[in-house]
Amino acid sequence: MAGPPRAVAVLRTAVRPGLRASDRPVLAACSGGADSVALAAALAFEARHAGVRAGGITVDHGLQPGSAERAERTAQLLRGLGLDPVLVRRVAVAAGGGPEGAARTARYEALAAAAAQLGARVALGHTLDDQAETVLLGLGRGSGPRSVAGMVPERTADGTTWWRPLLGVRRATTREACADQGLPVWDDPWNADPAYTRARLRGEVLPLLEDVLGGGVAPALARTADLLREDLDALDELAAAELARLAGADELAARELGALPAALRRRVLRGWLRAAGVPDVQAVHLRAVEALVTGWRGQGRVDLPGGAGALRTSGRLVVSPPETRGPRPEDAPPTREESRP
Numbered sequence: 001m002a003g004p005p006r007a008v009a010v011l012r013t014a015v016r017p018g019l020r021a022s023d024r025p026v027l028a029a030c031s032g033g034a035d036s037v038a039l040a041a042a043l044a045f046e047a048r049h050a051g052v053r054a055g056g057i058t059v060d061h062g063l064q065p066g067s068a069e070r071a072e073r074t075a076q077l078l079r080g081l082g083l084d085p086v087l088v089r090r091v092a093v094a095a096g097g098g099p100e101g102a103a104r105t106a107r108y109e110a111l112a113a114a115a116a117q118l119g120a121r122v123a124l125g126h127t128l129d130d131q132a133e134t135v136l137l138g139l140g141r142g143s144g145p146r147s148v149a150g151m152v153p154e155r156t157a158d159g160t161t162w163w164r165p166l167l168g169v170r171r172a173t174t175r176e177a178c179a180d181q182g183l184p185v186w187d188d189p190w191n192a193d194p195a196y197t198r199a200r201l202r203g204e205v206l207p208l209l210e211d212v213l214g215g216g217v218a219p220a221l222a223r224t225a226d227l228l229r230e231d232l233d234a235l236d237e238l239a240a241a242e243l244a245r246l247a248g249a250d251e252l253a254a255r256e257l258g259a260l261p262a263a264l265r266r267r268v269l270r271g272w273l274r275a276a277g278v279p280d281v282q283a284v285h286l287r288a289v290e291a292l293v294t295g296w297r298g299q300g301r302v303d304l305p306g307g308a309g310a311l312r313t314s315g316r317l318v319v320s321p322p323e324t325r326g327p328r329p330e331d332a333p334p335t336r337e338e339s340r341p
């Protein structure tokens, strides 16, 4: 018996292991675009076989004419695939800043709230090509190795689990899978609007790189992200062990810290400041605190966000906590455009 068309099989294979690994319900986040429609179809099919409950959700940002009708059509499509429940969430997008970033923030909040209600994890349709664009954006912005390391296949943040099973699948394959199954897709005009950096990377920079480097650029960038992520995870683990070794109650042994390689030293410092409740620790703060170790010349207290401060005394770094302790951020604050979880 002939199996499904190649592209459909690729999509199903991509979601299968994740569905079999956990019986937690899944909510397919669907914009109506090819990536997330193909994802929803694959999830609907494989979830039945895995005995996992799979629903769908589409968010209406209310930013384009006809968006409510389009959201309703997407919801019908999801119901037709057999997903249950299927939710439509209308969000209010904050004014000010870029509309793209504000829409993303509102969308992720709505997805997280719906997932919490259902006890589900959220499946997102980011593809290998999205990963490649993310890596290039991170490189170009100089926003640190974590942004160059791209998106992770699964991540829990603030109680919501975000699952990206298509990070190894090409965007063209999702389109093909939709065509093979006769599924209508909607092309968001924003995705091709040269006003957006990501759209220009997609439409201009990556094709040029492909041409100059002779192909294979997107998979190479995605592979780079995977390798880098492994290295960074290992460094984070080593740094956590060093922090446990060197930190006392709100203090840190300066000489031992100075003997560590810079990549570990900065991670230890960042972890230490976060553990002390210092909010929003940026590279500039880190450098100033690090100078108490690597460039010690008797300098005074380093001021930190939230009214906190760090100083060196008797061979130890001491942190005075912020005036009012806020929530402790788990990760570095994301850059504006990349504020997705």
Ligand SMILES: Nc1ncnc2c1ncn2[C@@H]1O[C@H](COP(=O)(O)OP(=O)(O)OP(=O)(O)O)[C@@H](O)[C@H]1O
Pocket: 028, 029, 030, 031, 035, 036, 057, 058, 059, 060, 061, 104, 107, 123, 124, 125, 126, 130, 198, 337, 340
């Ligand atoms: N309106 C929407 N409703 C539900 N889910 C959505 C919606 N828009 C996007 N998504 C989900 O998010 C995934 C990624 O979409 P998209 O690339 O537009 O978002 P992003 O995270 O903001 O990334 P980018 O930086 O590329 O804009 C989609 O594949 C889909 O799973």
